Amino acid sequence: MNFIKYDDWVKKVPTSIQEDSLWKMKVYQLSLFLGDIGWDDISTLYKDGRTKSLSNQLYRAVGSISANVAEGYSRGTGKDRARFYEYSLGSAREARDWYYKGRHLLGNEIINHRFLILTEIIKLLLTMVPEQRNYSVKEPDLHTESKLMNAPTFNKVN
Helix, strand or coil, rough: CCCCHHHHHHCCCCCCHHHHHHHHHHHHHHHHHHHHHHHHHCCCCCCCHHHHHHHHHHHHHHHHHHHHHHHHHCCCCHHHHCCCCCHHHHHHHHHHHHHHCHHHHCCCCHHHHHHHHHHHHHHHHHHHHHHHHHHHCCCCCCCCCCCCCCCCCCEEEC
């Protein structure tokens, strides 16, 4: 297996992305990270004839998370931003669902790691949406640094 740590991945993210103010959002960083490490997962699922459509769904869901965060971040009003963050939230939950369905080919280590990342993304988005809509949520502070940042990722090596 190939192990990629979040900190090592960040070093390879182009400067043009890291210099954008969007990069300050932890949810964007995590969702972009998931998109990169999920590439091998999607390829593994695609190679198995039984899960080609599952891989396509997972590809769209994972890619949509960071894309909707980016689009929402660029919107002018909180209500408009919240709508795109909600799309991102839906895609994160959808990705978690597709990962669960692909667990038989991907294995427990990969699935558990991806679930950790997706859970963190979901928690962050669950605080961001109400903030943009100007109402509060009584949940613990979920913007703290995650322990999973330096956890290794598990990508299949062909």
